[in-house]
Each structure stands twice: as C-alpha cells, then as structure tokens.
Amino acid sequence: xxxAEYLLFILMLSIFLGFELINKVxxxxxxxxxSGANAISGITVVxxxxxxxxxxENMAMWLGVGAVTLASINVVGGYMVTDxxxxxxxxxxx
Amino acid sequence: MTTALMTQLGxxxxxxxxxxxxxxxxxxxxxxxxxxxxxxxxxxxxxxxLLDQGxxxxxxxxxxxxxxxxxxxxxxxAVAMTSxxxxxxxxxxxxxxxxxxxxxxxxxxxxxVFTLVTIVLSILIGGVTLTGSLVAYGKLSETIGSGxxxxxxxxxxxxxxxxxxxxxxxxxxxxxxxxxxxxxxIGLALLFGIMAVIPIGGADMPVVISLLNSYxxxxxxxxxxxxxxxxxxxAGSLVGASGIILTQIMCKAMNRSLSNVLxxxxxxxxxxxxxxxxxxxxxxxxxxxxxxxxxxxxAIIPGYGMAVAQAQHVVKELTELLxxxxxxxxxxxxxxxxxxxxxxxxxxxxxxxxxxxxxEMDEINPRMExxxxxxxIGANDVVNPAAREVESSPIYGMPVINVADARTxxxxxxxxxxxxxxxxxxxxxxxxxxxxxxxxxxxxGGLIREFS
Numbered sequence: 209x210x211x212a213e214y215l216l217f218i219l220m221l222s223i224f225l226g227f228e229l230i231n232k233v234x235x236x237x238x239x240x241x242x243s244g245a246n247a248i249s250g251i252t253v254v255x256x257x258x259x260x261x262x263x264x265e266n267m268a269m270w271l272g273v274g275a276v277t278l279a280s281i282n283v284v285g286g287y288m289v290t291d292x293x294x295x296x297x298x299x300x301x302x
Numbered sequence: 303m304t305t306a307l308m309t310q311l312g313x314x315x316x317x318x319x320x321x322x323x324x325x326x327x328x329x330x331x332x333x334x335x336x337x338x339x340x341x342x343x344x345x346x347x348x349x350x351x352l353l354d355q356g357x358x359x360x361x362x363x364x365x366x367x368x369x370x371x372x373x374x375x376x377x378x379x380a381v382a383m384t385s386x387x388x389x390x391x392x393x394x395x396x397x398x399x400x401x402x403x404x405x406x407x408x409x410x411x412x413x414x415v416f417t418l419v420t421i422v423l424s425i426l427i428g429g430v431t432l433t434g435s436l437v438a439y440g441k442l443s444e445t446i447g448s449g450x451x452x453x454x455x456x457x458x459x460x461x462x463x464x465x466x467x468x469x470x471x472x473x474x475x476x477x478x479x480x481x482x483x484x485x486x487x488i489g490l491a492l493l494f495g496i497m498a499v500i501p502i503g504g505a506d507m508p509v510v511i512s513l514l515n516s517y518x519x520x521x522x523x524x525x526x527x528x529x530x531x532x533x534x535x536x537a538g539s540l541v542g543a544s545g546i547i548l549t550q551i552m553c554k555a556m557n558r559s560l561s562n563v564l565x566x567x568x569x570x571x572x573x574x575x576x577x578x579x580x581x582x583x584x585x586x587x588x589x590x591x592x593x594x595x596x597x598x599x600x601a602i603i604p605g606y607g608m609a610v611a612q613a614q615h616v617v618k619e620l621t622e623l624l625x626x627x628x629x630x631x632x633x634x635x636x637x638x639x640x641x642x643x644x645x646x647x648x649x650x651x652x653x654x655x656x657x658x659x660x661x662e663m664d665e666i667n668p669r670m671e672x673x674x675x676x677x678x679i680g681a682n683d684v685v686n687p688a689a690r691e692v693e694s695s696p697i698y699g700m701p702v703i704n705v706a707d708a709r710t711x712x713x714x715x716x717x718x719x720x721x722x723x724x725x726x727x728x729x730x731x732x733x734x735x736x737x738x739x740x741x742x743x744x745x746x747g748g749l750i751r752e753f754s
Contacts, residue, residue, distance in 0.1 A: 212416050212527075215526075215527055215530070215532070215535055218532060218535050218536060219523065219535050219539055222535065222536045222539035222540055222543075223539045223542065223543050225321065225540070225543075226324075226539055226540040226541075226542065226543025226544060227543050227546075227547060229321065229324045229325055229328075229540070229543075229544075230324065230543060230544040230547045230548075231547060232325075232328040233324075233327050233328055234328070234329070234330070235551075235635070235637060235643070235644060235647070235662050236330060236635070236644060236647040236657050236660055236662075237327060237330060237333055237644060237647070238548060238551075238642075238643035238644030238647070239386060239390075239642060239643060239644035239645060239647065239648045240327070240333060240337070240644070240648070241327055241544065241548070241643075241644070242390055242511070242512070242515050242544075242545075242548065242642065242643060242644070243386070243389075243390050243393070244323075244324075244327060244336075244337050244340060245515060245519065245540070245541045245544045245545065246390060246393045246394060246397060246515060246518065246541070247340070247341070247344070247393075248320055248340060248344070248519075248537050248540060248541050249394075249397040249515075249518040249519045249521075249522050249537070249538065249541040250344070250397055250400070251344070251347060251522055251533055251534050251537035251538065252397065252400040252401050252404055252521075252522045252525055252534060253348060253351075253367075253400070254313075254347050254348060254350075254351040254531065254533050254534060255351075255404045255525055255526065255529045255531050255533075255534050256366075256400065256403070256404050256407075257348070257351045257352060257354070257357065257363050258351065258354045258356055258357060258529070259404065259407045259408070259529075260362050260363045260366060261354070261356070261357030261358065261359055261360060261362070261363050262356065262357070262358065262359070263358040263359030267407075268407040268408075268409075268410075269362070269407075271403045271404075271406050271407035272362075272403070272404070272407050273362045273363075273365070273366045274366075274400075274403045275399075275400040275401075275403035275404045275407065276362075276363055276366030276367060276370065276400075277366040277367075277369050277370040278370065278396045278397075278399050278400040278403070279370065279396070279397065279400035280366060280367045280369075280370025280371045280374060281370040281371075281373045281374040281377070281393070281396050282370075282374065282393050282396050282397045282400065283344055283370075283371075283374065284370065284371040284374035284375050284378070285373070285374030285375065285377045285378045285393060286374070286378075286393055287337060287340070287341040287344070288374065288375055288378035288379070289377075289378035289381060289386075289389065290337045291334065291337055291338070291341075292378065292379070293383070293386070293648055293651070293652075294330075294333050294334040294337055295334060296383075296648070296651035296652045296654075297330045297333065297334075297651045297657050298651070298654065298656050298657065299330070299331070299656055299657065299658055300656035300658050300659060301656075
C-alpha cells in the first residue's frame with residue numbers, strides 16, 4: 209500500500225482518534241486546548257523546511273522560507289501562551 | 303538505518319507524543335505537562351524534518367525560525383488574558399497562511415492530478431483561514447466594528463466568489479503551467495475568507511474562532527497531502543477534529559445550527575412581541591452589601607462584560623471576602639460566555655480562582671434554588687429566561703443559566719441597553735431581580751469597600 213490511499217487511511221484513523229481525545233477535554237480547558245491545538249497546526253513548519261532548504265533561490269524556496277517563519281510564530285507562540293495559561297489553573301487548597 | 307527511515311520514525315514518535323499530550327489535556331491537573339509533551343513532539347518532528355537530505359542550505363531555515371520564534375515568544379509573553387481570543391484568531395490565521403505557502407511551493411511541473419487537487423485545497427483552506435482569522439481578529443480587538451456587516455446582494459456576491467473559486471480551481475488542475483489560474487484561486491480564497499466572516503456578529507465569535515481553528519488544521523492536513531508528509535496529515539487532522547468538536551459544542555450551547563450561525567445571524571429579529579411585565583428595580587451598592595452580608599450561598603455568573611471591565615481580579619477579592627464571611631461561593635460558566643470557548647475560565651484562573659469552583663451550566667442549574675444571591679456580571683443572553691419562557695423569542699430553546707431560580711438576583715450592568723443579540727431580557731423585570739448599574743469593576747470595588 210503506498211501513495212494516496214495510504215495517506216487517506218492515516219487521515220481517517222487520525223480524525224477518529226482526534227474526536228475521541230478531544231471529547232474528553234473539560235469545558236474549563238477549552239481555551240488552552242484551542243491554543244495548544246493551534247501550536248500543533250504549526251506542524252506545517254516540518255513540510256516547509258524541506259522547501260526552504262533547497263538553496264535554489266527560486267520562488268518555491270522563498271515561499272518555503274515565508275512558511276517556516278509564519279509556522280514558527282505559530283509553534284513557539286502557541287506552546288508558550290498555552291503554558292502560560294495552564295500555569296494559572298490551580299485547585300483549591302484546603 | 304537510512305536517514306529517510308529515521309525521519310519517518312521521528313514522525314511516528316512525534317505523532318505519539320501529540321496524541322499523548324492531547325490526552326493529558328483531559329484534566330487540569332495534567333494539562334500543563336500534556337502541553338509540554340506535545341511541544342516535545344513538535345521538536346522531534348522538526349529535528350526529523352531537518353535530517354532530510356534534500357536540504358543543502360540551512361541559512362534561510364534558521365533565519366525563518368529565529369525571526370518567527372522571537373515574534374511568537376514576544377507575543378505569547380506580552381498578551382493579556384483578556385485579549386486571548388484575538389491572539390488565538392491571529393495565530394490561526396498565520397497557520398493558515400503557512401499552509402497556503404507550502405501548498406503553493408509544492409507546485410512542480412510533474413505534479414499529478416491528485417497532488418494538484420490537494421495543492422488547490424491547501425491554498426483554498428489556508429487562504430480562507432488567513433483572511434477569515436484577520437477579520438475575526440479585527441472584530442475581537444474592536445479595530446473594526448464587532449457588529450455583523452451585511453449588504454444587499456451579499457448572497458449573490460458570495461455565490462459568484464464560490465463559482466469563481468471552483469472554476470479557477472478546475473482550470474488550474476487542467477493547466478498547471480499557467481500561473482494565472484493559481485493566482486486567481488489564491489485571490490478569491492482570500493476574498494472569500496473576508497466575505498465569510500464579516501456578516502457574523504461579535505456574540506457568535508466563539509463559533510467562528512472554533513471553526514477557523516479547525517480550518518487551520520485541515521489546511522495543514524491538505525498541505526501534507528500536497529507534499530506527501532504523514533506528520534502534517536496526522537497533526538493537521540487532530541487539530542481539525544478538535545476545532546470541529548468545539549464548534550459543535552458552541553452551536554449546541556446556542557441552540558443553533560452551524561449554517562444558521564454562518565449564514566443568517568440575528569439580523570431579522572423583530573422586537574415587538576416580547577411584552578415584558580414588571581419594572582426595573584435598581585439597588586445601591588450599600589443595600590447590595592447588606593443582602594450579600596447575610597447570604598450563605600452565592601453564585602457568580604460572568605459574561606463578556608467582566609472581560610471588558612477587566613473585573614476578574616476584584617471579583618476574586620469579593621469572593622474571598624464572602625468566603626471569610628462564612629458564605630459558599632461558586633461560579634456558573636455558560637459554554638458561550640465570552641468570545642471564545644473557555645474564555646471566562648482562563649480569566650478567572652488568572653485571577654487565582656481555583657478551577658473546582660467553576661461549575662458548568664449543567665452543574666450549577668440544579669443548585670440554583672439553594673442560592674441566596676446570584677450575581678450576574680456582564681452577562682446577558684446566557685441568563686435570559688426568555689430562552690425558556692417566551693416561545694417567540696429568537697433565542698427560545700437555547701440552554702441558559704437559570705439565575706431567576708435564586709432567591710435574589712443582582713445584575714451588574716452599565717445601562718439598560720440590550721445584549722449583543724439585541725433581545726429584551728425579562729430577567730431584569732423579575733420580582734427578585736435588582737439592578738446594580740455602573741461599571742462592573744467599580745460596583746464590585748464599592749462592595750469590597752463596604753465589607754472592609
């Protein structure tokens with residue numbers, strides 16, 4: 209199995225897994241969940257580095273560099289702000 | 303072991319870490335570590351990607367990462383918790399833009415039809431996410447008006463844009479060497495993002511933000527297909543699923559369908575038939591203090607107004623004074639209170655309110671009859687009894703927090719203007735309701751001074 213059908217297979221499984229996982233997140237954590245998910249969507253950086261590193265100085269490379277920059281904002285900013293938020297959540301000490 | 307295999311194994315490990323991290327987000331006690339696990343997953347994926355042998359020059363990669371990382375770090379540190387919704391909107395948009403660029407860059411002369419379709423999809427979803435999020439950002443930060451912008455012929459214009467996108471996409475797939483079709487699709491996708499979000503009003507933003515969150519994941523997913531990369535597909539679809547679930551929760555909490563939120567808004571609300579009986583009964587800070595001083599069970603119901611007034615810290619102070627006075631204090635949080643899912647929880651957590659004191663709507667409603675005083679701070683539609691009692695009301699059927707069941711209700715409100723949805727609120731006219739007019743922060747400050 210290779211190519212498109214293999215990728216679609218992965219897609220199907222991940223979507224089901226995603227639904228199962230996220231359904232268990234309590235309402236109180238929905239904002240950190242969202243910003244954490246946002247950081248994960250910065251995964252595009254992984255695809256972008258291969259495009260930005262060809263050294264060919266053509267348009268595709270510059271598009272890749274742009275994508276690396278934007279996705280890095282997403283990754284670093286997303287994880288840091290989520291961590292900052294989650295640091296506020298405290299249980300009541302009795 | 304070849305480097306290609308190592309890269310793939312790295313992606314597998316990172317996917318596992320993402321999944322584990324999301325699982326740990328299921329409880330506030332483990333959530334912070336879960337976020338860390340997810341971040342390590344991202345680091346593993348990036349290192350794996352850098353092993354790619356096609357990379358010959360790291361200069362520009364490093365430059366992009368340093369600049370992007372610095373901007374992200376500064377933004378994450380500087381943002382105030384009240385501005386979280388617009389921050390998330392902005393980050394969503396950047397994620398969409400990155401996927402758009404990756405899809406665009408993936409275009410090569412020997413691309414097959416399947417790849418071309420996925421390139422179009424990543425450009426389309428990425429572009430809509432980018433401009434849609436920028437408009438959402440503008441509305442949330444009030445740089446543009448937060449109201450719904452509608453004009454006659456809007457549906458026709460939107461339909462033409464969609465037709466243009468479909469036509470341009472088809473032409474592009476047939477003539478991939480002609481860049482003009484590609485530019486047309488990019489331009490129209492960006493335009494469509496704007497057109498899709500401008501008609502949606504501020505109060506519906508929790509739905510829009512969740513949906514754009516989902517799109518940013520789906521765009522990464524489509525880009526993953528375009529460049530044949532598993533890591534993007536797995537991570538992108540996890541984010542896509544997360545956004546869709548939040549969207550569903552938000553829609554359910556407003557008793558509206560997604561298409562109703564996206565395409566109609568509350569624009570056609572007629573205000574005639576709600577004849578509200580009773581009169582408005584204002585109360586002074588001093589009298590409110592005497593009632594609170596005698597109370598043994600208080601419920602606080604915050605809304606977007608608390609964020610606007612930046613009142614979360616004084617609310618916490620009042621909570622402490624009440625508790626020292628032997629009173630039990632709980633918070634009732636409606637799912638769509640605020641401008642994004644969980645907005646109120648984050649604000650109160652920042653003010654040191656422990657999370658086990660924050661009750662969801664279904665938990666607080668059965669307890670409401672035992673509550674001596676319910677304090678509504680800057681919330682309106684989420685406590686509107688018309689949703690239960692007035693069948694002609696546009697929000698009829700929406701689940702609300704039943705504050706009127708409490709012995710006494712205090713409503714902290716700036717003036718008698720109606721809420722975002724522009725709907726009359728019969729709560730204000732109930733026998734047991736007292737209105738405490740003024741800025742929420744000042745009113746609560748006044749109560750605190752009475753206590754001390």
